[in-house]
Amino acid sequence: MASVQSTYQGILERGNRLGFLCQRAYRSVVESKRRLHLLRQGISYVLLLTLGLVMALPFLWMVSTALKPDALVFRIPPEWFPRPWVWRNFIDAMTILGHPIYLYAWNTAVIAVLGVIGVVISSSLVAFGFARLEFLGRDALFVLVLSTMMLPFAVTMVPQFILFQKLGWLDSFKPLVIPYWFGAPFHIFLLRQFFLTIPKDLDDAARIDGASSLQIYWHIILPLSKPALATVAIFAFVYHWNDLLWPMIVLASREKWTLPIFLASFQGYMLEPRWNLLMAASTVLMLPCLVLFFFSQRLFIRGITLTGLKG
Structure with a gap:
């Protein structure tokens, strides 16, 4: 035991x-x-x-x-935190050439806002047709729209200039705004991809209740597409705000200049470019885009992520 x-x-x-x-x-x-x-x-x-x-x-x-004085701009090794900080550079950059900077800012804002509104409305309508409506040749027409993205601006620049000259639109904001009220291929593509992720059962239920295609677009598709619409709006705003070449071609009057043209004039009006003033003006020009992205980055990232889920 x-x-x-x-x-x-x-x-x-x-x-x-x-x-x-x-x-x-x-x-x-x-x-x-x-x-x-x-x-x-x-x-x-x-x-x-x-x-x-x-x-x-x-x-x-x-x-x-x-923020540097002239003597520190090209100093080697460079000083990342200059002493003292010359905040006066921002004021001088806006006034040294005697340009009406407030007028250029207003011109740029008008072009950007009208362009954004036109792109969002027209591109979303076209994308709705490609994503939610059934008609003969829809896919072929969509491929044709996308193929226009392969045409560089240098190819279409002269024909557009001649067309707007015949219409009498030169030296006005019309060539910078009105074409974007007829849709933009890249934005149409982004919105179409997002619209495809929305269940079509919502459309069927709305049609049973007597809703038309336009009512489905306005009351169902747009409210569910805020991330994609915000993404398109940001892309369009940044493009119009920073556009230089086309406004420089169609705008002749100095009072109709935009901020990018004003920024490009630094090198033309100064015998020796003052790089600190040029960088100060560039910083001011970038601020609206930074602020816009900062307040809408969640919608922007979500829109970019979701627009490629289904094709």
Whole structure:
């Protein structure tokens, strides 16, 4: 009896010892996995931070140069944090050439806002037709619309200029705004891809209730497409705000200039370009785009992500 009891106790001790070793091994594996996960996460953060700094380097250099006096602009090694900071550069950049900068800002804002409204309305209507309506030759027509994206602006620039000259639209905002009220291929593509992700059962239910195609577009598709519409609006605003070549071609009067033309005039009106003033003016020109993206980045990223889910 005593031998059986001692054997039983030995088995229990071995079992406890084995359980302790298994638990210790499990904890070691879990701890090693946790450390490996933290290491991978740390490496990812370091790489993302490094890439972010590399991408932000031109912008940081522009802002740094905008705050430098003339003597520090080309100093080697460069000073990223100049002393003192010359905030006067921003005022001089806006006034040194004697240009009515407020008028140029107003012209640019008018062109950008009207262009954005036209692109969003027209492109969404065309995209709705390609995504939700059934008609003969729909896919072939969509491919034809996309094929126009392969035409470089240098090919269509002269024909457009001749057309607007015949219409008497030169030296006005009409060539910069009205064409975008007829849709833009890239924006049509983005919106069509997003509209395809919306279930067509919603359309069928609305048609059963007597809704027309236009009512479906206005009351169902548009409210569900805010991310894609915001993405298109941001793309269009940035394009119109920074457009230089086409406004420079069609606008002759100085009072109708835009901010990019004003920025390009720095090199033409100064015998020796003052790079700190040029960078100050560039910083001011970029601010509206940065503010717009900052307040709508969630919708922008969501719209970019969802527009490629289905094709």
